[in-house]
Amino acid sequence: GGALENLVVTGGAGFIGSNFVHWVAERHPEVGRITVLDKLTYAGNPANLDGLPEGGVELVVGDICDAALVDRLLAEADACVHFAAESHNDNSIADPAPFLETNVRGTFTLLEACRKYDVRFHHVSTDEVYGDLALDDPARFTEETPYRPSSPYSSTKAASDMLVRAWVRTYGVRATISNCSNNYGPYQHVEKFIPRQITNILCGERPKLYGDGLNVRDWIHTEDHSSAVWEILTRGRVGETYLIGADGERSNIDVLRAILECMGRDTEDFDWVRDRPGHDRRYAIDPTKLRRELGWEPKHTDFSEGLRDTIRWYEEHRAWWEPAKQATEEKYAKMGM
């Protein structure tokens, strides 16, 4: 395809989107301009975009459901990478409405503008669209696995994936989709599992483990997610779906004990709390297609090292996460979690 002179990144002030903007701005100066479109919900923070190379990145504060704004930004874009979403399962159980709005109607609004201006579109999605696997099932998810989402969050992500596929087939929109496993790394909101436990310990609170703690997540460092999205955006085949994962399956209790150990705490020093309703048991990604077709390889293959660096990042960035901590824990307290 043509040069990427103007890249629009939705949700670029959130966890994965901001990591992606840093990754691109630092490694691909040939991308002339990056326009971040972000509503700055509770999950978005303009500070996530601090420290970027001068001049190349502009933050537009706005909603992906605002058709006039989206039309104006995409009229000038070569490509759009779509990270913006309501992203947290527990919030979707407490109040699903914003998930329908942002994840479904927001994606529809972007697709309509990409259709109008023939903008290359990359849709960032999740492995959760495939539902869950049993702990003893040797299978992993592939691009052929049927959709079977469990939560309000994952069902709205599944719906958005379906819209993208339909816009490709019906209107010839030049789009790709990626479904990635659980990310960890810097700038992740304190509502999510790993940052919540690290910051609980740093606040003198006990970590909180749901259910029996045996649920399995397939962890990938967010920097490896960024490199995979870049490969798909620049070299992937239009109309295709690529699964992104880095062979990082681990039970929640193992991850929690690794955090406790790394922070010099007793590995039993945590609370068991009530389980998430509908809690998916296990996710696992088979990333063969991405590796074979695009030659992608993860760099962060040592989970304990990635976890140690992440713990250090939260230790050194208290001012970044402290303002969100109390409100997050109040939300959890209301849910009994």
Ligand code: NAD
């Ligand atoms: P996040 O919640 O940290 O960030 C989401 C960002 O989107 C925030 O900056 C928020 O302000 C913005 N946003 C929300 N609604 C918006 C709207 N209506 N208009 C404009 N901006 C809006 O989420 P994240 O964890 O960085 O996830 C990013 C994407 O990656 C999501 O699409 C998510 O489904 C997907 N994903 C996440 C993971 C994970 O482990 N976190 C794994 C796979 C896929």
Ligand code: TDX
């Ligand atoms: O305090 C907690 N205790 C706990 O045991 C929290 C917050 C979570 N958990 C468990 C639930 C999950 O089994 O840890 C696991 C991970 O939980 P989350 O961080 O909420 O992630 P998950 O529900 O797996 O979804 C994440 O990965 C897929 C992202 O939030 C999604 O956006 C992404 O699509």
